[in-house]
Amino acid sequence: MRANFSIAEENYIKSIYHLQQATGEVNTNALANHLNTKAASVTDMLKKLQAKNLLNYLPYKGFKLSREGNKAAVMIIRRHRLWEFFLVDKLHFNWDEIHEVAEELEHIRSKKLIDKLDEFLGYPKFDPHGDPIPDSNGKIDELKQLPLANLPVNKQAIITSVLNQSNELLAFLSSRNIAIGTVLEIKDKLPFDNSVEIKFKNKQSINISEQVAKAIQVNPL
Amino acid sequence: MRANFSIAEENYIKSIYHLQQATGEVNTNALANHLNTKAASVTDMLKKLQAKNLLNYLPYKGFKLSREGNKAAVMIIRRHRLWEFFLVDKLHFNWDEIHEVAEELEHIRSKKLIDKLDEFLGYPKFDPHGDPIPDSNGKIDELKQLPLANLPVNKQAIITSVLNQSNELLAFLSSRNIAIGTVLEIKDKLPFDNSVEIKFKNKQSINISEQVAKAIQVNPL
DNA sequence: ATTTATTTTTAGATTTGTCTAAAAATAAAT
């Protein structure tokens, strides 16, 4: 059966998914708050999602996404994150400007569009915030993101995001060819200033200050 | 005042614009037919557009877009055609697959998104169907499209579209570096087979058969 | 174990965009 949900339904599905991920538990009020709406509206929609088998919902008891609802959520998130990647990588948006626009783009439901966009972008694994992008089958690289400063020595990792978005830092990183997706490992941690000696796959090594190493988020491979 | 219309409103505005362009006159039934809806629904929406000063509407007498409505229409068309260009040029969609998707993308109303997309695409002047793309001020290169076969000798023109979408023809054209946007002129028309001798801006000349010259649509410069 | 507070759901109204069926205005035809 062809999945085809309204924009409102998709926003609920996505919010439930995120709240489940973040807190394990979701309740009506939390969801209403997250969606900037009222609890009564949430109840109405829960019943609708239940009727569509996207949700396991027992009045007053609680609710969570069904297997099918989960699948739908993952595909919405795939669309959102691919568009975010596009906006930053191709259109050169800043990281703080993309969310709103991606929020609209994510609702364009053409499987072909998204798969072709994915191909065009080079099958990126992480969006500009470092969150993993589900593949076309809905598989997600589970991410255990940590600051580069906390990465064990000699453990390979991939850069997934940078917390500090200052132009100075971004310019510094780009001058060193450090970007999201760069693979590196720490060869040494220098105790007197907490700077780290990192080595790229091309064997080149450079030294990074503690502040920078804390801002760079990585995902161990 | 920030223009912000619903998707339904935008679809009406766009349809009225297109029908005005095509036939000069629009009436309620024609618009209902074009939008795949009913005349009563059209009347309702006309009143709403009138209230927003997008339309000059006199019940029973007729209606047409106001200056402001026209401006809105042009911006919607700009979005639609830029996305169509993107789909073909970047994502390699075929020309017959893009309309539906562009129909959805056109409603994402972020001026910044569209202007950045325009820049990314290299400020294209024509969409893949050869229709002109309005610039960010709403200015349109008015198009008097004609088959290359009918272009006068020694008159420069730009290729705006190709009628026949067969793979063979597209392959032939691409092997000769002929594409949408290519600037050329006819140096000679050979009467015995109606083939034409065309010359590119780089001074190179080749011969094109009558069939091909009829399929290539150009816009005189 | 009641009372009190919180959370969730119902009941009923509202807005947007649509519809059908009937009425009103305009156009065409005898």
Add this chain to the structure above:
DNA sequence: ATTTATTTTTAGACAAATCTAAAAATAAAT
């Protein structure tokens, strides 16, 4: 110039998504 046909508009209903206010269920507190 009436009658007939066509077009357009009104009137009233409906579905989706939302809201406020009140009721019901559950949880917390004395």
